[in-house]
Amino acid sequence: MRLVNTHYVEEGSILARPVINPAGKILLQAGVIMTASYIKRLRTLGYDVLFIQDDRLEDVEAHMSISGQTREVAYKTLQNISKYIECDSENTLPVASVRRSIQEMINDLLFSSDILGNLIEIQGYDDYTYHHSINTTVIALVLGVASGYSEQKLIELGMGVMMHDIGKIKIPDSILNKRTPLTVAEFEEIKLHPTYGFDILRKNNDFSLLSSHIAFQHQEKWDGSGYPRGLKGSEIHEYGRLAAVADVYDALTSKRVYRKAIEPNVAYEYIVAQTNTHFESRILDVFKKHIAVFPSGSGVLLSNGQRGNVVRQNSAFPNRPYVRVFYENEEPLPAPIDYNLANNPSIMIIKVDNR
Numbered sequence: 001m002r003l004v005n006t007h008y009v010e011e012g013s014i015l016a017r018p019v020i021n022p023a024g025k026i027l028l029q030a031g032v033i034m035t036a037s038y039i040k041r042l043r044t045l046g047y048d049v050l051f052i053q054d055d056r057l058e059d060v061e062a063h064m065s066i067s068g069q070t071r072e073v074a075y076k077t078l079q080n081i082s083k084y085i086e087c088d089s090e091n092t093l094p095v096a097s098v099r100r101s102i103q104e105m106i107n108d109l110l111f112s113s114d115i116l117g118n119l120i121e122i123q124g125y126d127d128y129t130y131h132h133s134i135n136t137t138v139i140a141l142v143l144g145v146a147s148g149y150s151e152q153k154l155i156e157l158g159m160g161v162m163m164h165d166i167g168k169i170k171i172p173d174s175i176l177n178k179r180t181p182l183t184v185a186e187f188e189e190i191k192l193h194p195t196y197g198f199d200i201l202r203k204n205n206d207f208s209l210l211s212s213h214i215a216f217q218h219q220e221k222w223d224g225s226g227y228p229r230g231l232k233g234s235e236i237h238e239y240g241r242l243a244a245v246a247d248v249y250d251a252l253t254s255k256r257v258y259r260k261a262i263e264p265n266v267a268y269e270y271i272v273a274q275t276n277t278h279f280e281s282r283i284l285d286v287f288k289k290h291i292a293v294f295p296s297g298s299g300v301l302l303s304n305g306q307r308g309n310v311v312r313q314n315s316a317f318p319n320r321p322y323v324r325v326f327y328e329n330e331e332p333l334p335a336p337i338d339y340n341l342a343n344n345p346s347i348m349i350i351k352v353d354n355r
């Protein structure tokens with residue numbers, strides 16, 4: 001299978017992976033033959049890429065980070081929590097359901113590969129906040145597992161990250177979903193969401209104070225330039241530093257009403273460029289080893305003019321995966337060529353090209 005931009009998906013091609021909406025519901029099953037109306041509909045819903053069957057790339061494996069069922073449970077948990085807050089029951093949140101949902105995510109992740117390659121296939125336009133909360137939690141848990149966290153720490157981390165943006169409930173949608181740049185006053189309002197979230201969570205005794213601090217601290221930056229308190233370096237709890245990386249990576253690679261999703265490799269470069277300014281270098285070292293820069297199945301153009309797809313990841317070199325090429329200067333090659341880019345330092349991936 002390979003990733004194909006929905007603008008290039010051809011009628012008659014076969015879906016290799018189900019299309020799942022942010023609530024975990026299957027919109028189209030794997031094996032479905034794509035018709036013009038399906039393609040049009042998915043584009044309208046904001047789906048940029050799909051996994052399409054390709055005989056030449058049968059060996060590409062793109063594991064789901066968490067199962068559709070786990071995602072559905074997480075989604076419903078978030079929906080339910082929001083209802084409690086909207087009904088002024090913010091000091092009796094169903095904390096046990098958050099814990100159960102995080103436990104399910106951890107179980108799924110412990111059975112998946114150690115590089116997180118595929119968060120990108122299921123993004124439409126709707127429900128950004130829930131979708132973002134779930135994906136940010138998955139990324140944070142991957143970083144937590146890779147940092148050797150105990151199950152207890154993973155649960156504490158996951159529960160806080162899942163709730164990190166809960167304070168946004170107190171901010172008007174007109175500001176959150178504004179398509180034009182925010183005014184200074186509007187941005188000041190956005191900057192209140194970590195404090196709002198912290199104030200909600202800490203009223204719940206079952207919710208650990210360290211987890212609540214993730215909501216409070218996820219917008220702080222390593223150099224002190226973040227908000228709400230301008231904390232610096234180790235003044236920010238490790239959970240908060242880790243959540244900041246996961247939050248920004250998912251925010252950049254998600255599609256928003258006012259901008260397109262940024263390719264994973266571009267988001268990766270952006271984050272790595274902020275080492276020691278926005279983010280702690282030690283956490284970025286873990287991030288660099290465990291988040292796939294070019295997800296398996298991605299179409300890529302190489303510096304030698306050849307074009308093909310990522311076949312699998314190289315755990316020691318996440319930015320140098322295994323690639324199979326089919327074209328050279330847009331002419332079909334007589335036979336595909338496989339590269340392990342870790343062994344071919346002179347060849348680089350220039351850009352993602354999901355045709």
Ligand SMILES: [Fe+2]
Pocket residue numbers: 164165193218219
């Ligand atoms: Fe946030």
